[in-house]
Amino acid sequence: MTEAVVTFRGVTVRMPDGHDAVRDLTLQVRRGETLVLLGRSGSGKTTTLKLINVLLRPTAGDVFVEGRATSAWEPYRLRRRIGYVIQETGLFPHFTVAQNVALVPTLERWERGRVGARVRELLALVGLDAEQFLGRYPHELSGGQRQRVGIARALAADPPMLLMDEPFGALDPLTRAELQREFAGLEGRLGKTIVFVTHDVREAMLLATRIALFAAGQVVWSGTPGEFRRADHPEARSFAAVLDA
């Protein structure tokens, strides 16, 4: 078994209203895998993701990244080692595409020429023509282009791990399918550890090397996409039924 990059040990997150978003969660993310956290809305998958880059902190239990408890990391140092892509992209509206993609390298004070070269390389990677897009602002892009920029930005400083929170959720079905296919191809080439949140079981089957199924703040089942079709957990069967519909 390959080594764990992230380990959740007995993690609970209690919300201010008293309910547990995540309850006594134990889970490992292995190096190089694409772990898809699949579940209904409110099942705790986004909470789990945000525990990794310390946007949320556990009420009880510990999360370890690279063998070190997240509470022992300086949050910004940890986060700069982890790419982050979210549904609404969170692109900076006052930054051009180039400035958005260059963000982490800029924070890390890379030398200017190196930043420029890296930005072009990344735009090419996500299928955007640099000459055409470098100087544009986010509001001048389509939803799909914005997501591409969001992915390029997350990859900019070549982080070993990528967190993706329903990155294709807000796109129209055709653009979504296109980005999913491209990203499936990209995954292999990147060789990164990816944790991917979705409620779309088709997306999970396409992108995952392993699926962790969430229900009521816990992982109720985990395994490969192949095993998922044959899983006998009722929640897994509900999701699998969608595939055959």
Place this chain on the structure above:
Amino acid sequence: MSLLRFYARNGAEVWQLLLQHLGLVVAATVLAVAIGVPFGVLLTRRPAWSTPVLGVANVLQTIPSLALFGFLIPLPFLGGVGARTAIVALVAYALLPIIRNTYTGIRGVDAAVREAALGMGMTDRELLRMVELPLALGVIMAGIRVATVVGVGTATIAAAIGAGGFGVYIFRGVATVNDTLILAGALPAALLALAADFGLGRLERALTPRGMRIGS
């Protein structure tokens, strides 16, 4: 016509009042920005303080200006008769729009953008400098504009405590029932307010980040 003749005869004094008036407003606005913007930023970091602080600023705003000038006169350090007291009062009035707009401008930054910024590994200082302040700048400038325009008007009353400005003509005109004199003070004060509104409005638009301008 009598107004033009009045200006022609009293050119030097008009200039002096203009400079006094501008001096009061500029000094008060600069001070209010220097106090109000950091305060507004602080409130976004300590939201629990925002209700009491904005409450106090609100109360300051409701004190009639003539009364506030009057209250300040007997106070040591801040008070007395003259420009210093007037500036203290003008700052008190300017604080509310500046603090409030700084606070609401920063709070109004899209939560997804803030989360992305933190998730990318910005420190709080970088978040403020690179994301929150630039995105809130238009709203903050709008607050400064309101504060300045109100300040130009309120500064006319500063003449009552010997701080000079165009209010001098207005008070003198009221006391001597001389309409020309009242107009000689009121008209340039009004023009000054309009000019400040226009100029700062232009600045506000120029400072709004390019990606944020509607229809840009």
